[in-house]
Amino acid sequence: MSIFNSSKLLFLLMLILGTLISISSNSWPATWMGLEINLMSFIPLMSSKENMMSTEAAMKYFIIQALASSMLLTLIILNMIIPTSDETIMNSIISLTLLLKMGAAPFHMWFPSVMEGLSWLNCFLLMTWQKLAPFVILSYLSVNQTIMLTIMILSIIIGSIGGLNQTSTRKIMAYSSINHIGWMLMGLMMSENIWLIYFSIYSILSATILLMLNNLSSQHSNQIPFSWNSPTGKFLISINLLSLGGLPPFLGFLPKWLIIQNSFYSQTSFTVLVMILCTLITLFYYIRLVMTSFLIDSPSLKWNYSFKINNFMLISLLTSISLLTLPLYPMMF
16 A cells, blocks of 8 residues: 555644644643554554555554553643652653653564564654654653663663664664664753754664665565665665764764764763764674675676666765765864
8 A cells, every 4th residue: 555645645644743743732631642643643554465564563563652652641640630849750750651652772672573564664754753752752851860871871782782683674773773762862861952963864864774775675684685786776775874873974973973072071971982882783783784785796687687776866865965964064063
C-alpha cells in the first residue's frame, strides 16, 4: 500500500498534527492527547501487505506506547490530586515514561524488533519524527541530572555494543539510533540549540542512508556489496555512513564537536570521553559495512549491466551537504 494514497496521507498529516499539539500545548492533558493522536496515526502507517512482520511490529509498538501513555496519564492525575513539594521527583518519573516512548536504554528492548518489521519510510519516521515530541517535552522538565546521565551513558553503551553482532541492516540502524539518543540527551542537558542542531543533522543523515538502503532492497549487511556493484553507489553510502558515525571532516561530526566543546565548560568532560570511546565502537560497525562493500566485487554480466539509483539527485544533494558543510561551518559562524 503506497504512502501516497489518500488514507496514508491523512494518517501522516494526523501524525504531524499530534506531535505539534504535544510540543505546543501548555497543559499536561493536552500534551498527553497529542501523544495519543500521534500514536493512533502511526499504527495504520505501519501496516503493509508486502511485509508479513508489519502486524507484529505494529502490535509491539502499540503495547509499549500504550503502556507509556497510561503511566504518563496516571502520573499526571496523581500530580494534580496530590501535588508534591519537590517537582524534580515527579518530573524525573514522568521523564522515564517519555524515555520509554523514544526507546532510550534501558527501555530499548522493543526498538530493534519493531524496526525489523517496518518499511524504510516507517523506520525513518520512528527514528526521527517519533522522537521529536518526547525530546521537546523533556526539555520543559527539570529532571534529576544523575538519572539523565545514567540513561544517557546506558544508551550510548548499549547502542554501540548492541550493533556489533547484528547483520540485519534495520537492527544496525536501530542500535545506531539508540546511541544517538544518548548524544542528543547530552546536547539537551547543555542547550536546546545544540539538541536542535544535532536532531536536524541526524534527520538529514538518516534520510539519506535510509533512501539508499531502500534502493538496495537488502535486509542484511552482507547483501550490500552484491546489491550495488558500482563505485558511485559504494562511494555515496560510505560517505553517509561515516558521517552518521561522526567521523571528521563530515557533517555528522559537527554536533558531536559542539557537545565536546561545551562539555569542558559544564565540567562533564569525563562523561564525554566515555561517550567518544563508545562512539568509536559504533564507527567500527559502520566501517565494517563500508569495507565489505569496497572489497567485495560481485560478478555481473557485461551485456546486461545497468546501474541506476532511484532519487539519485536527492541522494547526491544530501551527500554533498554531508561532505561540504563542516569545512564551511567556521566561515558561516
